[in-house]
Amino acid sequence: MSSLSATQGLLALNAGSSSLKFALYDAASLAPLCRGGVTAIKVQDQPARFSAKGETAAALLAGEGPAPDVDHEGAARWLIGAIGERLAALPLAAVGHRVVHGGAEFDRPVLVTPEILQRLAALAPLAPSHQPHNLAPIRSLLESLPELPQIACFDTAFHRTQPRLAQLFPLPRAFAERGVLRYGFHGLSYQFIAEELRRQGVAHAQGRTIVAHLGHGASLCAMRGLESVATTMGFTALDGLMMGTRSGAIDPGLLLHLMMQEGYSPNDVHALLYERSGLLGVSGVSDDLRALEENASTAAEEAMALFAYRAAREIGSLASALNGLDLIVFTAGVGENSPAMRARISSYLGYLGLALDEEANAANAQRISAPSSRIEALMLPTNEEAVIAEAVRALLRNC
CATH class of the missing domain: 3.30.420.40 (ATPase, nucleotide binding domain)
Structure with a gap:
């Protein structure tokens, strides 16, 4: 899948505990087209709300929003459906996801399969407030649109360059051998800042x-x-x-x-x-x-x-x-x-x-x-979704 068209879109999703942020990009140039999100997901006494701004925002806002009691899986299905119906001239080439924990195994973006999803779900106890929400949209889209490529981008991956001493806990060695290490998070944000500092010289x-x-x-x-x-x-x-x-x-x-x-x-x-x-x-x-x-x-x-x-x-x-x-x-x-x-x-x-x-x-x-x-x-403002979109495009071009 080496060629990406300007008539295709790349969607970056960033699921939080009560929100699903998104950014939509032109697949060929990565020009930003729209960003926003569904907020107040499963927040007591508050209905879920959709907001968007940017070039294609008006089209996305021209219709009903998500159900007031929508969960993360439902929010992802609704958003993909809204993009497909209201931006029909811009079919999605792929969806990229922020996934908080990649453990010691996942040190770069990866194309998600059901088997990969299962391995990522096993890491949920290490990030219980994040990982299940990150994986919910992936699971939903694997079921509803299995042909749509989905790429997981990990907050832990940026920190795999740390020396061993920075990763170790002062515990018996057996713990480190079974993966009890300092992993670090917010890696997509740090990667964006590092690249921005490099770009600006x-x-x-x-x-x-x-x-x-x-x-x-x-x-x-x-x-x-x-x-x-x-x-x-x-x-x-x-x-x-x-x-x-x-x-x-x-x-x-x-x-x-x-x-x-x-x-x-x-x-x-x-x-x-x-x-x-x-x-x-x-x-x-x-x-x-x-x-x-x-x-x-x-x-x-x-x-x-x-x-x-x-x-x-x-x-x-x-x-x-x-x-x-x-x-x-x-x-x-x-x-x-x-x-x-x-x-x-x-x-x-x-x-x-x-x-x-x-x-x-x-x-x-x-x-x-x-x-x-x-x-x-x-x-410097950060932009995790831009890092996700760049990773998705690079991975698809190398497929």
Whole structure:
């Protein structure tokens, strides 16, 4: 399948816990045609909603949306059906999917077959809040449109360049031998930023770089030569930074205490760490930084301060892994849109030589470090769907 036509489309899907984001591209040129998503999927007391913007958005919006109670599989079927009916002149050549966990086996995009899907489903316990939702649209389309090529692109793949010491846990060797390793996540985002830094010819990009993917889920990646050498997430996407509702790194002895002394079940601990902690848990107000920045409560302020403090501590750890720091890049929802949080985190990093340009930071400029700063600081928007589309096109051309 080496030839792709400008009359075909490539669809990139990014399934979250309660959403299905998409981006539609011209298959030959990868020119973006439309992006949007179905949100509030299976959210209590909220109907699912469809939104879209871009060149072909009007056609997609000209009709009924998905059922209010649609699940992820149903949302994928509805979206593919809407594209087929409302954009009939642009048949899909393939669909690419973000899949959070590829384990040690999948280190590059792969054409999904029923057997591959089964192997990916076996990794669901390692990413229980993500993997099942990522795989639901794939499963649905394999059943309804088995002839449509589907390509899985993995968040873990970017981090397979990490040295062995960065992947190991201090546990008995048998655990590593059966795949209990630090995998890392947000790899599609980090890959986009690495390629963007290369494309722009950023002066320090080939040196010691830390990328801060700060969103509802948050992590950091240390790069040397634009390849991952260390990251804050580990065996699961629960490790590392404080997040919207996830705790990030936490004393394992505390978890033993909760189960052995306070009667928490494993399911109770799961819900606590994944759904009730982070910004939401500390603030008691919201998991959305925008809401906290508008809230005058002491608890909201403490939650934001803790988020920045934990991020700065982890930046220090990764700077040690890099033996210094030349460049820091802020990206994702918080990293791209919150000058206040970027300033909070940067205020801890003066010892590394970072000086922020307050006006540039407030204006969301690309370069936010001051001319006197020894470390360059940038704000770059990420685009995971673009990475997926490029991977799909490359794989199809090589088939």
